Amino acid sequence: MTKPTLIALEDITLIFRRGWPSRERVEAVAGVSLAIPEGGILALVGETGSGKTTLGKLVAGLYRPTRGRVLFRGQDLWTMDRRAFLEYRRAVQLVHQDAFAALNPVRTIYQSLQAPLIRHRIVQNGREARERAAELLEQVGLTPPELFLDKYPHQLSGGQRQRVLLARALTVQPRLIVADEPVSMIDVSLRLSILQLLRELNRRLGIAILYITHDLATARYLAEEGQLAVMYLGKIVEHGAFRKVLENPRHPYLQALLSAVPVPDPRVARAIRPMTLQEMDPPDPRRPPSGCRFHPRCPYVQPICREIPPALEGPADHQVACHFAQEIPSWHPPSAASRSPWA
Amino acid sequence: MKPLLQVRDLRVTFDLGRHGRLTAVDGVSFDLARGEFVALVGESGSGKSTTALALIRLVPPPGFISGGRLLWWEDEGPVDLLRLSASQMRERRWRDIAMIFQGAQNALNPVMRIAEQMIETMRAHHSMPRGEILERAARCLRMVRLEPSRVLRAYPHELSGGMRQRVLIAMSLLMNPRLLILDEPTTALDVITQAHILEILREIQEQLGLTMLLLTHDLAVVAKTARRVLIMYAGQIVEEAPTEALFEAPYHPYTRGLLQAMPTLRGDLAGKRPIPGAPPDLRHPPPGCRFHPRCPYASEICRQLEPALEEAGGRRVACHHWQQVAQEVLAPEPYG
Numbered sequence: 162m163t164k165p166t167l168i169a170l171e172d173i174t175l176i177f178r179r180g181w182p183s184r185e186r187v188e189a190v191a192g193v194s195l196a197i198p199e200g201g202i203l204a205l206v207g208e209t210g211s212g213k214t215t216l217g218k219l220v221a222g223l224y225r226p227t228r229g230r231v232l233f234r235g236q237d238l239w240t241m242d243r244r245a246f247l248e249y250r251r252a253v254q255l256v257h258q259d260a261f262a263a264l265n266p267v268r269t270i271y272q273s274l275q276a277p278l279i280r281h282r283i284v285q286n287g288r289e290a291r292e293r294a295a296e297l298l299e300q301v302g303l304t305p306p307e308l309f310l311d312k313y314p315h316q317l318s319g320g321q322r323q324r325v326l327l328a329r330a331l332t333v334q335p336r337l338i339v340a341d342e343p344v345s346m347i348d349v350s351l352r353l354s355i356l357q358l359l360r361e362l363n364r365r366l367g368i369a370i371l372y373i374t375h376d377l378a379t380a381r382y383l384a385e386e387g388q389l390a391v392m393y394l395g396k397i398v399e400h401g402a403f404r405k406v407l408e409n410p411r412h413p414y415l416q417a418l419l420s421a422v423p424v425p426d427p428r429v430a431r432a433i434r435p436m437t438l439q440e441m442d443p444p445d446p447r448r449p450p451s452g453c454r455f456h457p458r459c460p461y462v463q464p465i466c467r468e469i470p471p472a473l474e475g476p477a478d479h480q481v482a483c484h485f486a487q488e489i490p491s492w493h494p495p496s497a498a499s500r501s502p503w504a
Numbered sequence: 505m506k507p508l509l510q511v512r513d514l515r516v517t518f519d520l521g522r523h524g525r526l527t528a529v530d531g532v533s534f535d536l537a538r539g540e541f542v543a544l545v546g547e548s549g550s551g552k553s554t555t556a557l558a559l560i561r562l563v564p565p566p567g568f569i570s571g572g573r574l575l576w577w578e579d580e581g582p583v584d585l586l587r588l589s590a591s592q593m594r595e596r597r598w599r600d601i602a603m604i605f606q607g608a609q610n611a612l613n614p615v616m617r618i619a620e621q622m623i624e625t626m627r628a629h630h631s632m633p634r635g636e637i638l639e640r641a642a643r644c645l646r647m648v649r650l651e652p653s654r655v656l657r658a659y660p661h662e663l664s665g666g667m668r669q670r671v672l673i674a675m676s677l678l679m680n681p682r683l684l685i686l687d688e689p690t691t692a693l694d695v696i697t698q699a700h701i702l703e704i705l706r707e708i709q710e711q712l713g714l715t716m717l718l719l720t721h722d723l724a725v726v727a728k729t730a731r732r733v734l735i736m737y738a739g740q741i742v743e744e745a746p747t748e749a750l751f752e753a754p755y756h757p758y759t760r761g762l763l764q765a766m767p768t769l770r771g772d773l774a775g776k777r778p779i780p781g782a783p784p785d786l787r788h789p790p791p792g793c794r795f796h797p798r799c800p801y802a803s804e805i806c807r808q809l810e811p812a813l814e815e816a817g818g819r820r821v822a823c824h825h826w827q828q829v830a831q832e833v834l835a836p837e838p839y840g
Contacts, residue, residue, distance in 0.1 A: 208694040208696070209665075251584060287737035318782045320764035321782075346720075348782075348783065349721050349722065349762060349765065350547060350765055350776060350778065350779040350783075351549055351779070352765065352767075352778070353711065353765040353766075353776060356767065359776065374769075375694070375695060377768050378766070379767045379771055381767060381768075381769055381773070382767035382773060385773070409767070417696055418695055419769070420699070421695045421696045421698065421700075422695060422699075422723060422769055423699070423702075423727065423728055424722030424727060424768070424769070425700070425724045425727050425763060425766055426751055426767060427728075427747045428748070429727075434703070435700055435703065438696070441649070441666060441696070441697060441700045442664040442665075442666045442667055442694075442697055443664070443696075443819070444693065473629035494769075494770060
């Protein structure tokens with residue numbers, strides 16, 4: 162049974178204009194369509210300049226697309242009435258990478274949690290607010306809550322602050338959490354616990370998650386049962402069911418990315434050579450290449466790639482935007498037997 | 505193997521005034537042999553960067569080196585770097601020991617072409633004709649797979665982050681240092697760029713027979729590069745082992761915890777667990793073993809007695825229960 166769609170992006174393009182008089186145009190997101198079902202998880206993977214954060218902000222309603230529509234339960238975000246828009250604003254919560262910057266340094270944790278509770282009339286008075294705030298802290302694993310309620314952000318560790326952000330997102334009982342690199346600024350030993358918490362919120366409360374990251378391994382941890390979308394310079398280059406895509410990655414960019422992911426096993430890590438690209442570094446995202454945006458780096462480039470941008474094609478559970486998706490060789494991880502139990 | 509640098513009981517203390525004192529590096533000892541590739545692994549606050557800064561005597565105030573010896577081996581015998589005068593030390597920096605600081609790719613002078621920055625670096629130590637320096641610079645740039653004709657006349661903003669990082673590596677090679685220290689050289693870079701830079705580092709290290717000390721928080725980066733690993737926790741080295749042995753069977757519960765907490769692309773996810781708790785506040789380190797509040801193996805002795813870093817089958821480990829930890833490693837699973 163398929164779940165109803167919560168958020169759908171329909172052919173979204175976002176162009177930033179800046180500077181005067183040149184009015185430089187930067188196409189940060191170019192013709193992206195994606196859908197997140199109720200209670201689903203979508204991992205959006207891309208590197209610096211891919212537009213993944215911008216796409217997250219489009220989903221959170223912080224940017225208005227230049228073209229295309231963002232649909233919340235089938236209704237266009239930017240034409241719906243105020244009431245529906247407010248409901249949407251509650252339903253979709255954004256959690257940032259930098260938890261320290263996202264919390265008011267002169268407010269206690271309780272004050273940060275209490276404001277949205279009262280603003281959205283989820284509680285009637287201060288006593289209820291405190292009770293609810295304590296419940297929320299428990300939900301995100303900050304126990305006992307009394308220990309945290311009256312602390313200031315600087316008194317907490319990075320991981321604890323990230324949990325507070327999640328608690329604040331939960332104040333308004335969201336249906337979707339947009340988590341933008343929520344663990345990249347946290348110590349390695351604490352990352353997994355934040356990912357576990359997100360997974361738990363998804364399973365227990367049925368909250369859908371849009372997980373934005375550059376790290377395929379953490380994406381797998383969260384979204385293996387869900388969807389994967391790979392973004393490169395403003396476009397989705399490969400998309401589908403997470404397992405299916407990783408079993409048989411078709412886009413040369415995803416193949417290159419997979420060949421570059423560090424593996425925690427010396428034997429395997431040394432056997433893998435990162436795929437040789439024409440250019441090691443990505444181009445300036447403000448001036449994306451013509452045709453297929455990956456063509457200047459692609460080892461399989463053909464004349465057509467310089468001219469015509471490939472469309473994202475294929476069955477819903479595995480789509481690829483490459484003219485030669487069927488022809489290029491498959492990429493497989495090296496078969497070097499691992500002797501490490503961790504890889 | 506001949507020793508290059510022997511670090512003995514190194515201590516770095518930060519005087520925080522009314523907030524007390526903090527020992528960021530607490531009795532660290534290790535050896536670097538000539539031509540070795542070693543990784544120093546730790547999380548933020550573990551003291552790995554401070555250790556590296558101490559090796560070149562650039563600990564920023566209010567921190568200072570409060571003890572230990574840094575024996576630098578030359579053909580005639582060892583010199584204690586801590587006993588050199590400031591000007592003697594300055595001469596050795598960059599010439600004997602070069603360090604690439606974390607985020608340094610963003611610290612290139614934005615209004616100077618790369619060629620001029622390389623010449624300036626070189627002239628700070630040697631008077632050498634321009635042409636000769638440029639020739640050397642071109643050679644170093646080719647080693648990091650950059651096209652000298654293009655890069656030398658570029659300004660930093662015309663280069664990508666990965667290219668700037670490679671320019672820095674090339675710059676550090678200019679003077680043929682014997683030890684190159686790299687602090688998180690790939691942390692801010694894209695995954696693909698990171699993989700290529702790690703390959704380049706390994707190549708250079710093998711070709712030049714240079715000694716490299718790589719500081720990182722990421723064990724997967726280590727797997728690809730270093731031959732030997734030092735694991736740091738709360739200002740101390742808790743484990744030291746050859747890379748392959750470490751990944752096959754970690755002896756310290758912290759190392760084991762780090763490996764278990766790493767999400768991977770393949771293999772089983774069910775066995776992944778986070779390390780509970782958080783690293784300690786070094787102003788008030790826990791008594792006994794500093795890892796005990798987070799350790800699943802902790803017993804009474806761990807709460808009372810600090811374990812020493814001891815020899816254990818060609819490795820070193822600081823844990824009262826290392827034998828138990830070593831035995832409990834899961835059966836390996838095939839990759840893929």
